[in-house]
Amino acid sequence: MTLHDLALAVGNSGVGAWMRSNLHAMPVVEATHVLAAATVLGTVLVVDLRLLGFTDRKRAVTVVSREMLGFTWAGFVLAVITGVMMFAANANTYYGNTAFRIKLLLLAAAGLNMAIFNLGALRSVVQWDLQQRTPRAARVAAALSVLLWVSVIFVARWIGFTKGYDFAVPDNVDLDLTIP
Amino acid sequence: MQHFAQWLQATPLSIAIQSTSWLIPLLQSIHIVMIGLVFVAVLLLVLRVLGLARTDELPSVVWSRFAPWLRRGVIVLALTGLVLIISEPVREFTAISFWLKMLLLALGLSAIAVLGKALRRDAPASRGLAVLTLLVWIAVIFFGRAIAYDVEVWGALSFKA
Numbered sequence: 001m002t003l004h005d006l007a008l009a010v011g012n013s014g015v016g017a018w019m020r021s022n023l024h025a026m027p028v029v030e031a032t033h034v035l036a037a038a039t040v041l042g043t044v045l046v047v048d049l050r051l052l053g054f055t056d057r058k059r060a061v062t063v064v065s066r067e068m069l070g071f072t073w074a075g076f077v078l079a080v081i082t083g084v085m086m087f088a089a090n091a092n093t094y095y096g097n098t099a100f101r102i103k104l105l106l107l108a109a110a111g112l113n114m115a116i117f118n119l120g121a122l123r124s125v126v127q128w129d130l131q132q133r134t135p136r137a138a139r140v141a142a143a144l145s146v147l148l149w150v151s152v153i154f155v156a157r158w159i160g161f162t163k164g165y166d167f168a169v170p171d172n173v174d175l176d177l178t179i180p
Numbered sequence: 181m182q183h184f185a186q187w188l189q190a191t192p193l194s195i196a197i198q199s200t201s202w203l204i205p206l207l208q209s210i211h212i213v214m215i216g217l218v219f220v221a222v223l224l225l226v227l228r229v230l231g232l233a234r235t236d237e238l239p240s241v242v243w244s245r246f247a248p249w250l251r252r253g254v255i256v257l258a259l260t261g262l263v264l265i266i267s268e269p270v271r272e273f274t275a276i277s278f279w280l281k282m283l284l285l286a287l288g289l290s291a292i293a294v295l296g297k298a299l300r301r302d303a304p305a306s307r308g309l310a311v312l313t314l315l316v317w318i319a320v321i322f323f324g325r326a327i328a329y330d331v332e333v334w335g336a337l338s339f340k341a
Contacts, residue, residue, distance in 0.1 A: 023332045024332060024333065026329065026332065027325060027326050027328070027329035027332055027333050028322075030325050030329075031321065031322040031323075031324075031325035031326060032322075034212060034215065034321055034324075034325050035219070035318060035321050035322070037212065037216070038212065038215045038216040038219045038220070038321065039216070039219065039220065039223075040216075041213060041216035041217075041220075042216040042217055042219055042220025042221070042223075043220055045216065045217065045220070046220065046224075055245065056245065059236075059237075063236075067233055067234070071220075071223070150213055153209055153212050153213050153216075154206075154209040157205050157208050157209040157212060158205050158209075160205075161201075161204075161205045
């Protein structure tokens with residue numbers, strides 16, 4: 001099974017059919033996706049700005065991050081569920097959409113950045129939990145995190161403007177003549 | 181209103197924004213990033229009132245931590261929103277969701293101002309109002325997205341139907 005087969009299977013699933021047949025589905029699911037994305041971005045930013053030493057300087061890094069973690073994950077899970085639902089509605093179009101593909105790569109990069117931070121710099125957090133100035137590795141991870149998550153939002157919004165028009169017409173083809 | 185929207189849509193400024201292909205997606209992206217800031221600021225202020233977050237800090241400390249996010253975020257949202265309205269006034273002004281969003285936005289801003297007054301003085305704030313404030317802001321986000329789907333959401337009630 002190729003990735004394209006998987007995409008088509010999602011599109012042909014009951015979820016895809018339901019999304020296409022229910023008039024209210026798309027606006028409600030999209031609005032929920034925005035709310036979920038806003039929660040992920042905002043809560044991630046709270047932690048990243050603490051790591052960068054801009055805000056919450058007197059609060060322990062672990063306190064700030066533990067407080068936000070539940071909201072970040074709740075928002076992320078909700079964003080994935082609503083995202084898959086939107087994908088299912090137009091699977092083939094999304095599959096071939098460059099902005100969509102870049103968004104998935106950026107999401108993977110954001111996840112990788114978080115994993116590296118968790119397995120690396122964060123392991124010694126007891127030593128710098130209350131310090132205003134965190135280790136360089138932590139600051140780099142936080143800066144990358146801000147950059148990647150903001151990019152995810154930008155590229156995601158771009159999908160809506162390229163969907164369906166994301167193809168190159170060969171020079172020798174006159175589109176008007178191909179319409180019967 | 182319809183005439184005003186059509187007039188605005190035909191102004192050189194509106195046409196200039198409409199015809200700059202990357203401008204609208206860029207402004208919408210900034211708008212969404214700012215929604216993240218403002219929504220999480222509202223969320224944490226509400227949770228502080230409810231005693232569910234940052235209880236180790238005085239309410240006034242939590243207010244001064246998130247009020248700047250709220251203030252600056254709302255300013256950027258208003259500016260990007262204004263340019264987006266100028267670019268597509270007919271689409272916005274004929275949408276029920278747009279007017280409902282504006283009404284809820286006024287309520288949401290007033291509610292957070294009332295909560296802020298209590299938080300700043302470390303005085304007890306209404307828990308019911310806190311919950312209501314969060315719900316109103318969630319509704320603002322929902323109806324913001326629903327502007328693009330007025331007929332789908334409102335059916336025969338929509339002016340566009």
